[in-house]
Amino acid sequence: MSDELIRKYKSKELLELQTTSVALADKTFRIFWFNKSFKKDIGTGKIKGASLKSLFNINTPDEKILFGPAKSFVIPLADQNKNIIITPLFSQSGKDVEAYFIEMLPLVDSDFQQNAEKEKLRRNLVFQNELQSILVLLVKEKSVANIAEEILIRCIDVTNSDFGVIVFHQGDDVKDFLYTDNSNLINDKSEVEKSIKFNSSFINKWLDLNKRPLLALNHHNNIGYGLTQVFNCESLCISPCYFDNILHAKILVGKKSGTFSSLDISDIEQFSILLSFAISNIETRDLNAALESRLLQAQKLETIGKLSSGMAHDFNNLLSSIFGSLHLLRSRVPDSENVVRLIDNIENCSVRARDLTKGLLSFGKPTAKRKEIVMPNFLLNEISKVVTQTFPSNITLEEKVEDGLHSILGNGTEIYQILLNLCVNAKESIEGKGKIVLGASNILVEDNNLMNFPLLDRGKYVKFLVSDTGSGIEEEHLSKIFDPYFSTKQKDTGSGLGLYVTYGIIKAHKGHIDVTSRKGIGTTFEVYLPVFEPQKAAKPKETDKMIMLADDEEMLSELLAEMLESSGYYVIKVKSGEEVITVLTEELKVDLLIIDYNMPIMNGLDCIAKIRSLNFNLPVILSSGSLRFEDEDLKRYKVNSKIMKPYEFDTMLDTIKQLI
Incomplete structure (x- = not known):
């Protein structure tokens, strides 16, 4: 029937090309066709199938008025500075109404314009008063929940709504809910929260894209339709609370019947901005207090650390003299049991004192240690x-x-x-x-x-x-x-x-x-x-060079690592060829590999061959204490240099500098 009516009454010149907002409604005043201007004026939400009452928050005219001598009925929209003109469309017999022709035109009556301006002024004064009271509360109040509750109450009062909910977010997740429902219209809060969480992802995407309130109407295929169903309301205004492009909360305000005017939506949006500021302000205030407390503690520990570090250095000088004296004492006094026992006691106590000063030094001035x-x-x-x-x-x-x-x-x-x-x-x-x-x-x-x-x-x-x-x-x-x-x-x-x-x-x-x-x-x-996350991008500075040391001889590996670190290099220690492969395949940044030939399971040359097959082109130094390598072998395995044990550390440093 609707398609037949459109074909009967739609005219290209009259409807499609008009800049005036026009639409067609059926006998129940539900829209079944509209032009682009009408869609533009209405804005968000589903229009097809919506009633005039839900779209404009108006009461539809009585049939006696529509069938009177005027043949049309004008409804002023004071808050939009427009008129809705409703004209019945009769059948060919002229007796039965088949549809209504809807026009939305700017107000021409100065009285309407004045009333609209007065309404805007009144609403602005009301909002300014509410804003002032909220700002006073913000200065005194330390609880986000208390401020949010006051803002929600004012949203409901200013817009003559029936209930409200604030949904608090943490990242993409819903964190908490706050309700104001004096008329007890929300029957099952658990179902409400379940529905909000279910619809949250799609609605959040819409809010993030549009950065303005969403008007959800109780019509199929309307964004937010599911929420209007669970709240059992005619319309729901969902306004986001953004700060630094992060969604902190959403204000949901609902009307059991009727819809929200543009002034209503504007006021709710202003309250949302205020809540965003309140949340950010209180969280920043709490963070500053926590940081101040932690900072005072850290400063106190740092001061103690500096004092203990100085004492430890002095104490180490004294211990060095004690250890030196003990060494000389052992060679000069008689080797009797009592004397040795006394010297051992002194040495044991000195060792314990040395270990204690190491701890004090690590607290007072943490130093780079073998890693x-x-x-x-x-x-x-x-x-x-x-x-x-x-x-x-x-x-x-x-x-x-x-x-x-x-x-x-x-x-x-x-x-x-x-x-x-x-x-x-x-x-x-x-x-x-x-x-x-x-x-x-x-x-x-x-x-x-x-x-x-x-x-x-x-x-x-x-x-x-x-x-x-x-x-x-x-x-x-x-x-x-x-x-x-x-x-x-x-x-x-x-x-x-x-x-x-x-x-x-x-x-x-x-x-x-x-x-x-x-x-x-x-x-x-x-x-x-x-977590260790080496940089892979720009070429690092010399002090950032990472050397992997592969040697299963623990004592020699410890000594070499300490000498390399004292020269400004970072060192990763591994004990087998498998560990070398593991480190490299985990994409850790390694600038040079020093690997011993005599490694368990996989020897040094086999490990190098595996590295090259995996397309790792880092420089490699091969070391050995017994085997001599031919240059041809080194070229075949792409070994950059070789060193023999015992190491000449200065020569090794020169080789490393040449390679990296």
Whole structure:
């Protein structure tokens, strides 16, 4: 029937080419055809099948008026400064109405224009008053929820709506909901939240693309139709709250019957902007407070570190004299048992003092130490064995370790030391039965979650967790636990340097440690260490050169690594040809390979052949303590240079500089 009516009444000259907004409606005042001007004036939402009442928030005229002598009925739209003119279209007999011709024209009556201007002025004054009260609240209030609730109430009041919901976001996920429904029109909030989450992805894309409110009508194929159904309302205005192009929240305001005028939508949009500012302002305020507290703690630790570093250097000078004197003393005094025992006691105490100063130095001024590829899963497995085999049976260990943890470039021994130390501390805090949780996971710090990690830079980290069900730490002591010699233990159970040194090691690895604790419930330590991600782009500076050292002789490898690092190079140590291939295929940036011929399973030449077959063209130095290599062999395997053991370190350095 609709197609027949269009064919009967649509004229190219009269309808398609008109700049005036025109449409055709059936006998129930539902639109079944419209021209481009009409679509442009209406804007968002589905038009076909929509009623005049839902589109313009008007009451349709009585038939007696339409069938009167005027033959047309004019409805002013004061807020849009336009008139809706409704004209019935009769059948050929002239008795039956088959459709209505709808025109939307600018107001020509000055009274209507004046009323529209008055309405705009009134609404603006109302909004300005509400804005002032919200701004006053923003200065005093510290809760986002309280401010959001006040904004939502005002949205409902100003637009004469029936209910409202604010949906809070964190990244792409829905985080929380806030309702204002004084008339109890929302029957099942769980269904509402389920529907909002289901429709969130598509609606968010529309909001992100258009950056303006969406008017959802209760008509099929209308964007947001599903939400109007679950709210059981005629219309729903969905307004986004963006700040720095990040969606923080959405304001949803609904009307049981009728729709929203352009003034209504404008007011809701202004309130959304205000909520965006409030959320950002409070989050920034909280972040600043947290940063200030952490900064004061970090400055205090840094000051202590500088003092202890100076003391440690002086102490090392004294220890050097003691060790030198002991060496001379052993050669000059009689070799009697009592004398040797006294000298051994002095030497043992001096060694302990030397180890203590190493810890103080690592805290006060973290220095570059020998680094290697650390596999956290392997490391945690070793710690788990120690804990289960040595800790009392009354303490259970729960492991929450992700598979496939990212590798770390660091000192494996030190990382092992800090994690085991945290486990020991956890054990000592438990009286009777208890539980220790050892966990680790990969995390990515980026713009949408940076607020949760205020002291971390953007990037990838491995987060280690050690949690216990012990006695906990008093809140006033939490800010002191990294101070030297501070301890909550009995005075005869430890030196109080464990966490102090732990902090220094983590700082040297460019990491971070967090602690939370509740008295009588337990303590949780979280250690964040950055993942090693070598740069692949621009050619690095000389001090950024990475050398991979492949040698299964541990002592020689340690010595060579230390000498290379002292010359400004980074060193990755591996012990087999398979590990060489693994490092390279993981796309770690390696500038030079020094590989020993006598390697287990895969010798040096076989490893080089495998490297070349995989199209890795990095320079290679082949070393050996016994075999002599012919130049032809070296050319065939594309070996850049060879060195013989024992190494002449100066010659090796010159060779390295020539190759990289």
